[in-house]
Amino acid sequence: MTVRAFLFYVSSFLAFLCGHSVNYSVIMYSQDILNSDLISGVGFGLCFGPPIILGWYAGVLCDRLAPGRLILFSQITFMLCALVLFFGNYLASDMMMKASMIIIGAFLAGCSWSFIAPARFATLAQIVPEKSLHGATILLNLLSMVGFGLGPLLIAYTHSGFGWSGVFISIFIGFFLATILVFFVPTQGSDKVRMKVSAEIREGLHAVAAKPILSQLLLASVLAYMLMGPMQVLLPRIASSELSLNEIERGSYLGVLALALIIGGVLCMILKRRVHDGMTILIGTMIAGASIVAISQITTPITSGLVLLFSGIIGGMIVSLIVAGLQAEAGAGVRGRVMGMYTITSQITPALSGLGAGILSEYLGVVWGLLICGMLIVTAAVISMGKLNVIRSYNRAM
Known part of the structure; x- marks a missing residue:
């Protein structure tokens, strides 16, 4: 691994x-x-909503500019988001103002997510050899999943010592360090003739349509990321209300995902030439959905944590393979746009499923909300098993 690649991975992990x-x-x-699951769901939706528009433009820019x-740009916007959240908590005197700052901060985060993921995947293609790109992509995705898993632990420990203001300042500092490291990873833009943005978007869509495995992998990503919304929105509530965990215990419970995702990503790297990519994705999604159903019915922390661990391992493998x-x-000519489409699915799907989960929890309770979400995912996975025929036979190892 080169020094440039190492600094890129460290920056990616922090981001x-x-x-x-x-x-x-x-x-x-x-x-x-x-004290509102509805605002929680709306805020989560805004964290992931903007890519439905900006993601298309981000993909085009990744194929044009130095990623x-x-x-x-995206990390500086994230830093601004952290400051908005900090001042909303520190200065806002009433709940309405605090809620408004949460909504604004969530929207800024959504704008940042639109660019940061496709830009990092586009950068990776410039700093590693083509023959190593598959494994390097799994590693980069593993770092994203580890960040997802460790996020609750970072929040739990900084909040216990410094309150919510400390959480938001730590996020700002992390993005600041990640931004400094990016300056040591130079990238290049494309020298191809540029068309209108709409024409380049259509070119990317045609490239996906012309290669069925791309379109079906994108559909599989929608299915896989349906898992994320309910887990992020409802598991914190499950941990506190159903499992009766305190703040540190809740952070540790949610942090089980970190260990699970690491194991899943590492297993994917080790077994990448031994597992069947397509069937692992389809069957794994079905099993992960069933795990959500199980978690909704479990009231003992250890059992719930073990099921969460198993589900996270499966999820880590699924997303890495996709x-x-x-x-x-x-x-290479359309990679930025394809990964931009992936970013749209990976952000919009959790946003919508998270919003739906929040609404279900608000009116039916957290247990029923999680149960219904899990059953819907299992149903969709069963249907996909019959419909996504190209993925069923897809295996990079062959």
């Missing part, structure tokens, strides 16, 4: 850790301070 911590902060702050510039497949199968 993903702090980015996921923003998402969790919006959820936990809304539930703990504002490092887009990383800088993103590595997209990165490997997309042509």
Whole structure:
């Protein structure tokens, strides 16, 4: 591994850790301070909503400009988000103002997520050899999942010592360090003739349509990321209300995902030539959905944690195989746009499923909300098993 690649991975880890911590902060702050699952769901939706528009533009820019510039833009926006959340908590005198600052901060986070993921995948393609891109993509995705898993622990320990203001300042510092490291990873833009943005978006869509494995992997990513919304929005509430865990215990419970995702990503790297990519994705999604159903019915912390661990391992393998497949199968000329589409699915799907989970929890209770979400995912996975025929036979190892 080159020094440039190492610095890139460190920067990516810090950015993903702090980015996921923003998402969790919006959820936990809304539930703990504002006492509203609805605002929690709306805020989570805004964390992931903007890519439905900006994601298309981000993909085009990744194929045009030096992706490092887009990383800088997104991380500086995340830093602004952290400051908005900090001042909202520190200065706002009433709950309405605090809620407004949460909504603004969540929207800024959503704008940042639109660019940071496709830009980092585009950067990776410039700093590692083509033959190593599949494994390098799994590693980068693993760092994202570890950040997702460690986010609750970062929040728990900084909040216990310094309150919510300390959480938001730690997020700001993390993004600041990640931004400094980006300057040591130079990237280049494309010299191809530029068309209108709409024409380049259509070119990317045509490239996906012309290669069925790309379109079906994107559909599989929608299915896989349906898992994320309910888990991020409802698991914190499950931990406190159903499992009766205190703040540190709740952070540790949610942090089980960190260990699970690490194991899943590492297993994917070790077994990448031994597992069948397509069937692992389809069957794994079905099993992970069933795990959510099980968690909704479990009232003992140890059992719930073990099921969460198992579900996270499966989820880590699924997402790693999907993103590595997209990165490997997309042509160099449209890779940014393809990964931009992946970013849209990976952000919009959790936003919508998280919003739906929040609404269900608000009116039916957290147990029923999680149960219904899990059953819907299992149903969708069963249908996909019959419909996604190209993925069923897809295996990069062959």
